[in-house]
Amino acid sequence: QKEVEQDPGPLSVPEGAIVSLNCTYSNSAFQYFMWYRQYSRKGPELLMYTYSSGNKEDGRFTAQVDKSSKYISLFIRDSQPSDSATYLCAIRRQGGSEKLVFGKGTKLTVNP
Amino acid sequence: DAGVTQSPTHLIKTRGQQVTLRCSPKSGHDTVSWYQQALGQGPQFIFQYYEEEERQRGNFPDRFSGHQFPNYSSELNVNALLLGDSALYLCASSLPGGDGYTFGSGTRLTVV
Numbered sequence: 001q002k003e004v005e006q007d008p009g010p011l012s013v014p015e016g017a018i019v020s021l022n023c024t025y026s027n028s029a030f031q032y033f034m035w036y037r038q039y040s041r042k043g044p045e046l047l048m049y050t051y052s053s054g055n056k057e058d059g060r061f062t063a064q065v066d067k068s069s070k071y072i073s074l075f076i077r078d079s080q081p082s083d084s085a086t087y088l089c090a091i092r093r094q095g096g097s098e099k100l101v102f103g104k105g106t107k108l109t110v111n112p
Numbered sequence: 113d114a115g116v117t118q119s120p121t122h123l124i125k126t127r128g129q130q131v132t133l134r135c136s137p138k139s140g141h142d143t144v145s146w147y148q149q150a151l152g153q154g155p156q157f158i159f160q161y162y163e164e165e166e167r168q169r170g171n172f173p174d175r176f177s178g179h180q181f182p183n184y185s186s187e188l189n190v191n192a193l194l195l196g197d198s199a200l201y202l203c204a205s206s207l208p209g210g211d212g213y214t215f216g217s218g219t220r221l222t223v224v
Contacts, residue, residue, distance in 0.1 A: 008152065036215075043116070043215030044155065053141050088154050099145065099168055100213065102154030 001026050004037045006089055006103025019076040021087035023103045026070065030091040030101070032044050033065050038086045038105065047087075048074065080108045118203050124222045125193050131221060133188040138214045139207030140190035143167075144186040145213070146178060149200040161186055162208060190221075198223045 003084045013019055021035075032051045036044035048063035050056045056063045064073040072091075076083055089103040117136040120168050137144050143162045147155035157170035161180035180186045184205075190197055200220050204213040 006154070041217070041220075042203075043217045045215070046212055049212070070151075074148070090154075099157040099160060099170065100155070102147075104152070104154045
């Protein structure tokens with residue numbers, strides 16, 4: 001069983017739609033959860049970072065963590081064509097510089 | 113303020129050859145991690161360097177080695193290249209007690 005599972009999509013939505021991206025993980029030792037956005041031919045860029053169950057909001061983005069179900073989500077409201085990218089969930093056991101374990105990524109296209 | 117700089121951006125090598133990739137961390141960061149991202153996959157952790165020593169290592173063979181210099185820059189070396197080594201190689205820098213990683217745009221290695 002992989003440590004983190006993410007549906008690779010692809011996912012195509014119209015502009016203005018609400019997007020839901022999800023990952024599951026297998027080990028309750030993971031305590032820190034991140035979402036990265038990766039544009040084509042670029043490195044991943046940190047979008048959201050959280051270490052507790054519940055919701056964390058930043059503008060149009062909301063990260064949700066359910067540790068009891070080992071399930072993490074990213075919601076994008078009022079999606080824009082500029083949100084078209086691959087979204088990667090990443091988890092790690094400890095804070096600081098502990099290594100990241102990434103999902104496969106979900107490729108999102110927002111159509112004008 | 114420059115972010116993480118990687119060189120070269122693209123590289124084509126022949127099977128069996130050796131390659132060296134370079135990374136300059138973000139200003140103020142002293143920890144460097146390397147990740148391999150195959151096409152359609154999430155990044156996989158190779159190793160991490162701090163204070164010129166390898167601190168953590170992922171599940172990669174000894175053909176993969178690295179080095180960190182006193183100015184915190186780093187090199188990734190891969191010997192006896194295989195076709196399967198073709199991937200985007202990402203460098204990420206961080207502070208040892210910090211929670212955020214900054215990724216470079218990567219070096220795309222093609223082995224033919």
